[in-house]
Amino acid sequence: MSTPTIVVLIVALGTYAWKSAGPLVLGNRQLPKQLQTVIALMPAPLLAALVITATFADGTKWSFDARLVGLGAAIVALIAKRGFVPVVIVAALATALARAAGMP
């Protein structure tokens, strides 16, 4: 099996294990408070890290290209309390314009 196939299958199985643990096994039981706190806090740094790598990473190198303009536009749209769709569209537009103007 190729690497992507293995990744898809294992991530699918693992994610399903997370999803189904409650309804199938644990029922109404609660996780320890400390663990709940850690789990509840986990998405913020991971999503922030994904913003960073999706903007600045080119393989294992830093790259400062037109995506940065797109992220900036997205943040402006978020500050202006725009929803998900306009934020994404604005980012693509800004990046496209920056590329048209010659940015990598």
Next chain:
Amino acid sequence: MVLPDLAGADPMVGQRVDFDMQPMCPEDRGKPSGSELFWSGRKVRKAMHGWQINVDAVSVDGGQSNESNVVGKWGLTQLERSAILKQALSIGVSLIPFGLAFGVQCTQAKLQWFHALGMSSLVFTGGTQFAAVGVLKDGGTAAAAIAAGLLLSLRSLVYGLMMAPTLKGSLPFRMAASQLMIDESIAVSTAQVSPAAKRAGYFAGGLSVFFFWNIFTMVGFWALGSNADFSKRLGLDATVPAAFAALVWPRLRDPFQRTVAIVGAAIAFGLIPIAPAGMPIVAAALAVPLVLAVKRPVVPVNDVS
């Protein structure tokens, strides 16, 4: 607005349910718990709106039964049914650009069509899919991709515990229901009042997203992504960080989550040129124990409902 505790008590037709109906201000209501589940402020408002519709469904005309509050198919009133349908459809439609972006990202990672479809149907958890494919795109190992994906879907465990009372039933039923355990199904479910509506909302939200998400993953994969140069010229690669920024944005209002996010972002940025691809994302999870070791959340952050 104060809602009565209706857990376990299905409001019956003809039963008077009194609500304290203060002017509703979506910005102030349910912020710490609600924001956890929603991807943007707009969705919070959407769900709030639906919630109010449902409140009306059980409270208006308490004494009389008419078309709109007769409990019909699936144990739902007509108003509940239309509110759930509207919410489920709009939440599914609003994910179209995200699905397109995921399809594009799969082509950038040089995946086959069945990998893209497998991700969107079998994994079926947006952030997790982006994380795993993002690592592969940057040339990371399978282990790094799996770790990044599974760390991000860890919150499904908490969702599952939260939804278990709503999803009682036979084993096959619970097994099928578990696959729909995503942010959006829970958002639609928790926006309802009666237990029957919560259950219906879960499935409506989950199935609607499943439909739109898979279709538009493949549209993105085949129509937009196949030509890498073309999709770059359209700026489609920037939709990925923008989507993540929109996802993390509501969390940044909480000072503690903001701190953790900034530390996580700093770790990831610093590790890009040093660590193998994918590791910057996985290592960002260390921000949680790091920050917890220095300071405690003022209000315990344990509420994901």
